[in-house]
Amino acid sequence: MKRKLVQRVLLVLLCGVVFAGCSSASDKGTEKRSSLKIMYVDEEAYFFSQYGDLFSMQYPNVDIEVVSTSSIYTEDDQDYNKALADFIEKKQPDVVMLSMDNYEKFAAEGKLLDLNPLIERDKYDIGSIYPALVEILKQKGDGKLYGLAPSFYGSALFYNADLFAKYGVKVPHDGMTWQDIIDTARRFPTTGDEKTRVYGYGNGNGMSIESLASAIAGTQGLKVINTDTMKITLNTDSWKQAYKLAKDAVDSGTIYNPEDGGFQGGTLEDLYRSQAFLMGRSAMTVGRSYLLSSIKDAKNTLKDYKPFQVGIVAGPVDPAEPDKSRDITFNELFAIRVNSPNIDAAWEFLKFVNGEKFAKVRSKSLTNGLLSLSSRMEYSKEYDGVNLDVFYKLKPSLDGASSLDNDKIPRDFYAQYQPIVDRELKLVEEKKKSIEEALQTIEQEGQVVLDKAVKEEAAKKSGE
Structure with a gap:
């Protein structure tokens, strides 16, 4: 706690230096006192140490209320997507913090505000934001930009x-x-x-052979399940090559x-x-x-x-x-609820935490640890003497699995599927089966499990 308090004080002091001479009295949407309800994953104190304190220095006329989503993650068997949607409907936050999966789902359902008109109105510069991030967000938003992320992995x-x-x-x-x-x-x-x-x-x-093969497959965009046909697609040449490469590597001892x-x-x-x-x-x-x-x-x-x-x-x-x-993910993604009564204040918050001044302040706090990379490229240059430019070199591959596709897979499937994988790969390690034979069995038995899980979930939903 003491370390967090020190970091918080240092950030506020840094903010004072960076924002010296800036007056928030004339900032658009904040001339009069206004309120802003922000949905965040953690407790209020952590939110203010990360974002709130700095925002309040720039916008003292905005009163922030934090609503934490931690309460919805207490039941093991609940549908988290539904619980989150219900939480937002009940609490009515102006700003929501989302994962990429939630972002894509809520954007498709029309629950998020399109930011493009606001960006054009205020001539807000997104040119120095890592282009890959903007491209991913637009692709997941069906061509529109519904959110921004201050940092990424x-x-x-x-x-x-x-x-x-x-x-x-x-x-x-x-x-x-x-x-x-x-x-x-x-x-x-x-x-x-x-x-x-x-x-x-x-x-x-x-x-293990499985974890290395999965890493190889992830890089190549291979999927275990084709969610269009709901068929397991493990017994293919590409998967066989991934597993063979992994097995040979592990067997070599390197x-x-x-x-x-x-x-x-x-x-x-x-x-x-x-x-x-x-x-x-x-x-x-x-x-x-x-x-x-x-x-x-x-x-x-x-x-x-x-x-x-x-x-x-x-x-x-x-x-x-x-x-x-295919491995670019967001740390914390902020969006505005489409029916928010405080759109101007919410937009000021998004502009601030995704802006250059905020990125500059955060870059000066990296001495205590590098948790994620700044979306503003010029403010994540090096850490402990190591250049970070490499993390901005690759473009995103946008053909990965959609969260909307993943929602089609029953939540109970993998618990029944994994024991089949473990059993078959153990036989491969013991040289009792070849990779080809094991993948064929996994696909056949896994398909039976998948069909059963799909049928049971459909029956459960029809009975609700």
Whole structure:
């Protein structure tokens, strides 16, 4: 709590410096005292430390009420989409904070305000916002822009430059495919004790055949279920290639995949020591930008920590689309409820938290940790000496699964489907089945489970 209070005070002081000389009295829509109800995922104190305090300095005539959605996530068996829609209908917030799935759904249902007329009216500059984000939001909004996100998450390929130099391996480059990454990983030694040896590739808790195949498939946009036909599409050449590549990589010993499954609980030090890349024992890993913050924390927490030079390149990519990424997600997406009585004040809030001044203030607070990347590109330049430009290099691939498509999949399906996958892949690991045989069985038995789940859900809905 004390650390949060200090950070909050520092942000307010920084805001005072950046906004010095700016008067909010003349800001459009805030000359008279007005109120603004904002829906946020967490408690009021956290919202104000992140956004509210800074906004109130610029707009002292706007009274903010925060309504937290935490109360709707208490029942395990409820429909969260319906619960959220009911919550919004009951609380009537002016500004809503949404996930990408909620954004697409509510936009399609006409529940969000189109921001384009407001952007044009105020000549609001969105030119320095990462174009990929605007493109995704418009695509999910059927060509219209219904929301803006101050920050986002993106993945990249991290590498340990010291290990590459030590073993004489050429360092990674932008646009590497999973085949490239695994081929490079194989150039590192596979000998030594599991707890101390070097790995060519490794993430936090290790990668099984399934998790690596899923990562490869995700990069290539492969889907387990075709939601148009409600058919499982796992027994295809593309999925077979993804699983074969993953199996060969894991079998080669170059992938960090500890027998105990990795971190099973303990102290923060135990967690850090279980991370192969974090501890300098893995040459490469794919991760989010906040991995840099974890590296910095480990350096400051572990007395015997040995720092190493970190490199980052754009990727991995689908070989069919080498300039694009399917792994760009939003941290917190703000939109305006279509029937809000306080549209001007709500729009001022969206403009502010997505604006250059706010981005500048937030960039100066990164000394305590990099949680996400600023949507305003010029304000996420580097962290702890590492350049962050790489996270803005790739364009979005917009052919990924739609949240509206995912809603078609019964919520109970995966709980029944996963045991089939686990059983079949165990037989593959034990060399009792081939990849082709296992995927064929998973598809056949999984389809039976899916058909049953679809039928049961339809019956349940008809009885409501």
